[in-house]
Amino acid sequence: MPEAIMKVFRGISREAGEFKTYKVPVEEGMVVLDAIHYIQGFLDPELSVRWNCKAAKCGSCSAEVNGYPSLMCKTRMDRFPEGQEITVEPLKTFPLVKDLVTDVSWNYEVNKKIPPFTPKPDADWTFMQEDIERVQEFRKCIECFLCQDVCHVLRDHDRKDVFAGPRFFVRMAGLEMHPLDALNRAEFLKDHAGLGFCNITKCCTEVCPEEIHITDNAIIPLKERVVDEFYDPVLMFFKKIFGKS
Amino acid sequence: MADYEVHEHDVLVVGAGGAGLRAAIEASASGVSVGLVCKSLLGKAHTVMAEGGIAAALANVDAEDGWQTHFRDTMNGGKMLNNWRMAQLHAQEAPDRVRELEQWGAVFDRTREGKILQRAFGGHTWKRLCHVGDRTGLEMIRTLQDRGVHQGIDVYMECAVTRLLKDGQRIAGAFGYFREDGRYVVFKAKAVVLATGGVGRMFPVTSNSWEYTADGHALALRAGADLIDMEFVQFHPTGMVWPPGVRGLLVTEGVRGEGGILRNSAGERFMFKYLPEATRKDYAETEDEAKRWVDAAIAGQKTDARRPPELSTRDNVARSIYLEVKAGRGTPHGGVFLDISYQDAERVKRKLPSMYHQFKELADVDITRQPMEVGPTMHYIMGGVRVDADTGESRVPGLFGAGEVTGGMHGANRLGGNSLSDLIVFGRRAGLGAANYVKALNARPQCSDDEIKAAVEEMEAPFKRTDGKNPYELQRKLHEIMSTYVGIFREEKDLKTGIARLEELTDEVRHAAITGSKTYNPGWHMCHDLTNMMLAAQAIAQSALSRKESRGAHSRLDYPDTDPHLGKVNTSIYLEGGEVKLKQTPLPEMPEELKQLFVKKEATRNA
Numbered sequence A: 001m002p003e004a005i006m007k008v009f010r011g012i013s014r015e016a017g018e019f020k021t022y023k024v025p026v027e028e029g030m031v032v033l034d035a036i037h038y039i040q041g042f043l044d045p046e047l048s049v050r051w052n053c054k055a056a057k058c059g060s061c062s063a064e065v066n067g068y069p070s071l072m073c074k075t076r077m078d079r080f081p082e083g084q085e086i087t088v089e090p091l092k093t094f095p096l097v098k099d100l101v102t103d104v105s106w107n108y109e110v111n112k113k114i115p116p117f118t119p120k121p122d123a124d125w126t127f128m129q130e131d132i133e134r135v136q137e138f139r140k141c142i143e144c145f146l147c148q149d150v151c152h153v154l155r156d157h158d159r160k161d162v163f164a165g166p167r168f169f170v171r172m173a174g175l176e177m178h179p180l181d182a183l184n185r186a187e188f189l190k191d192h193a194g195l196g197f198c199n200i201t202k203c204c205t206e207v208c209p210e211e212i213h214i215t216d217n218a219i220i221p222l223k224e225r226v227v228d229e230f231y232d233p234v235l236m237f238f239k240k241i242f243g244k245s
Numbered sequence B: 001m002a003d004y005e006v007h008e009h010d011v012l013v014v015g016a017g018g019a020g021l022r023a024a025i026e027a028s029a030s031g032v033s034v035g036l037v038c039k040s041l042l043g044k045a046h047t048v049m050a051e052g053g054i055a056a057a058l059a060n061v062d063a064e065d066g067w068q069t070h071f072r073d074t075m076n077g078g079k080m081l082n083n084w085r086m087a088q089l090h091a092q093e094a095p096d097r098v099r100e101l102e103q104w105g106a107v108f109d110r111t112r113e114g115k116i117l118q119r120a121f122g123g124h125t126w127k128r129l130c131h132v133g134d135r136t137g138l139e140m141i142r143t144l145q146d147r148g149v150h151q152g153i154d155v156y157m158e159c160a161v162t163r164l165l166k167d168g169q170r171i172a173g174a175f176g177y178f179r180e181d182g183r184y185v186v187f188k189a190k191a192v193v194l195a196t197g198g199v200g201r202m203f204p205v206t207s208n209s210w211e212y213t214a215d216g217h218a219l220a221l222r223a224g225a226d227l228i229d230m231e232f233v234q235f236h237p238t239g240m241v242w243p244p245g246v247r248g249l250l251v252t253e254g255v256r257g258e259g260g261i262l263r264n265s266a267g268e269r270f271m272f273k274y275l276p277e278a279t280r281k282d283y284a285e286t287e288d289e290a291k292r293w294v295d296a297a298i299a300g301q302k303t304d305a306r307r308p309p310e311l312s313t314r315d316n317v318a319r320s321i322y323l324e325v326k327a328g329r330g331t332p333h334g335g336v337f338l339d340i341s342y343q344d345a346e347r348v349k350r351k352l353p354s355m356y357h358q359f360k361e362l363a364d365v366d367i368t369r370q371p372m373e374v375g376p377t378m379h380y381i382m383g384g385v386r387v388d389a390d391t392g393e394s395r396v397p398g399l400f401g402a403g404e405v406t407g408g409m410h411g412a413n414r415l416g417g418n419s420l421s422d423l424i425v426f427g428r429r430a431g432l433g434a435a436n437y438v439k440a441l442n443a444r445p446q447c448s449d450d451e452i453k454a455a456v457e458e459m460e461a462p463f464k465r466t467d468g469k470n471p472y473e474l475q476r477k478l479h480e481i482m483s484t485y486v487g488i489f490r491e492e493k494d495l496k497t498g499i500a501r502l503e504e505l506t507d508e509v510r511h512a513a514i515t516g517s518k519t520y521n522p523g524w525h526m527c528h529d530l531t532n533m534m535l536a537a538q539a540i541a542q543s544a545l546s547r548k549e550s551r552g553a554h555s556r557l558d559y560p561d562t563d564p565h566l567g568k569v570n571t572s573i574y575l576e577g578g579e580v581k582l583k584q585t586p587l588p589e590m591p592e593e594l595k596q597l598f599v600k601k602e603a604t605r606n607a
Helices: A032-043 A105-113 A129-138 A146-150 A166-176 A186-192 A203-207 A214-231 A233-242 B018-029 B067-077 B084-103 B136-149 B215-223 B270-274 B277-282 B287-299 B314-329 B345-351 B353-363 B418-440 B449-464 B471-485 B492-509 B522-546 B564-568 B592-599
Strands: A003-010 A018-025 A062-065 A068-071 A086-089 A096-098 B004-014 B034-037 B154-156 B159-167 B170-178 B184-194 B233-240 B261-263 B336-339 B372-381 B399-401 B569-576 B579-586
Touching: A003 A032, A018 A032, A032 A086, A032 B471, A062 A146, A068 A146, A068 A203, A105 A166, A105 B136, A129 A166, A129 A214, A146 A166, A146 A203, A166 A186, A166 A214, A186 A214, A203 A214, A214 A233, B004 B018, B004 B154, B004 B170, B004 B215, B004 B418, B018 B034, B018 B136, B018 B184, B018 B418, B034 B159, B034 B184, B067 B084, B067 B592, B084 B136, B084 B418, B136 B418, B159 B184, B159 B215, B159 B449, B159 B522, B170 B449, B184 B215, B184 B418, B184 B449, B215 B399, B215 B522, B215 B569, B233 B314, B233 B353, B261 B270, B270 B314, B314 B336, B314 B372, B345 B353, B353 B372, B399 B418, B449 B522, B471 B492, B471 B522, B492 B522, B522 B569, B522 B579, B564 B569
Parallel strands: A003 A086, B004 B034, B004 B184, B034 B154, B184 B399
Antiparallel strands: A003 A018, A062 A068, A062 A086, B159 B170, B170 B184, B233 B372, B261 B336, B336 B372, B569 B579
């Protein structure tokens, strides 16, 4: 049976931690998470990793495989040429807990602040499939946070204080475009979620395992809403003359 | 003694899948303080993997449907061993719970009239499963999660409860640890709702995630509750069989609901020959009739054709596949073929998107062009904590339960789609039951230092053993025992061997050891999870040995027939002096007006 050489990050701090090399037998159709489980089960029971479904439905096993933000359960070993070392390391954008596990609790704090679904009081709950196709695309999100990991506003500039990140623009787009939602989140998007920091480099879209068109379908339409609401020159002119409507 | 932190709540909910979240929302809405503990991150619980849909008699697609028919299907599917009251409440309340999800933001697929769309599933007379493609569980958990976080529920993520604390007979709280750094925690709580799910990780081929280590089953037993129906383990007929790394991964029943056809390696559509006599007339007789049913379903039209034989109940389809493979008519990787490729490719991708991606990415199979290879996978346990149908309370005052960890609702076999509805119907009821219990309580029960000390020592022990066993190796032994002796088909000598080997393994598990620190140490966590699985494994094996008949998911080679006498009893498992004990207890008897539903057969045919 062929062997893979896995270089896995081990440690409780990025500075003191190091890559440890393991040789793992490779079966047909194997994914990186299988290799990590092999290490846990046979070589090193202390190796820390998050996982749940092993079917790309829960978004738990996010890591950087050969530097690329990936779900380990979806990353096939045969994608890499035989003999090539495969490095697996934790997401860079979030604080390290241990080995491949990072502290993603910041995301849950952001989510709490989002104004929730608020249906129109007179809603009769009839709506057509074509009216929800877009919303259903956003609701495919499995919260793997790979988009958060790759976004340079968070990854390189660490603006977690002012920027909600692509995951939560997707969530807010799903709320804003729900046919029966009655709230307007434009001000929240502008002043509290930092939508303006996004300069649509589309990195988030590239890494999304659910293939959600994050930039084109969620972020750009939200930016348009904010522009319409706050920067429309005609509206601004009227507002100046007649005061706030 | 090691330090621990303390949190105080009125109600502590253990588990944050559909049942736990729904219980927490309801308890919190009743005005009590709620803590919610989950072993994983919020939103990752096993509910997220549910695919095909949620059963509720909304009658949006088939106007003939109603709670009585849903009730009857559920009881028939459970081979009449269900707790009738649970099955009744479930059928009556599921539609309201589904509408409520929609009002909380869930976005279900629509009918042409803009109502919630419903699809066919095994054992359901009418098209009854509300769904979002094949990711219904994700929709449900996200909806409940977002509802919950705006309601002031305190969520403790990546936290495992290892022991329930009591004050005399009453629940007083729970002890656990945080996975992140291993720090200990005591939750002082007047009531605890168990919503910990199932037991699948004791089997090597399972659709269940790592979390399913029988935690709630073991916690309840140790706290003095009893488990019923533990012999009934559901093997889902269609798990992936290849490649090895994904063996057991679920292939939604929705594939068959949308017209998927099962064939053996000889090309035979074998389900026709396995239909039980009692229900044969509900199913198509010929391939042509089955095709007319599928065509009509796709077109959204009525038909007099009956549903395809692939929509038989899960216990029956799983056994049939097992027998076909055993008879040498299996596929190259030891399964059978499940084929939906005869349908329009775009429709398949739209209706079953995650199946399409799952097979394409993990198995190099394009399901719009080729058949899938599938075989049985351990999926669900019908048995669990015995609770009151209306309130979810166990026989331990202050201990409640909801969802897969409880027993009774599904009897001897669960119908697909009845689990998600179970979660929200009984999650709500247990949350309400716990809140009402708390409000009626005069004083806060006290946690004893001795109990906490014992709980700490239990968790510290694996680090102190120098000659101990590797917990992963022990889990592999457990896998081997369960799959060899307590599988789909059972017989006395196997079960006896299995029980003896489980006893030996229980001794070994007491010596499980781990090195390193407490910081996110999965081997350490496994040491404790194993003790839970060993208890539940014994409960399953002993219950299976005691039930000398075949009924639903429990198939005995040495007792192939159903015994009417045993249809009137539940198998109850409890602990006495630390030993697993078993007795049979009478099945609650259905009132006369419900019995009538089984006398009158509806004249209408299934559309």
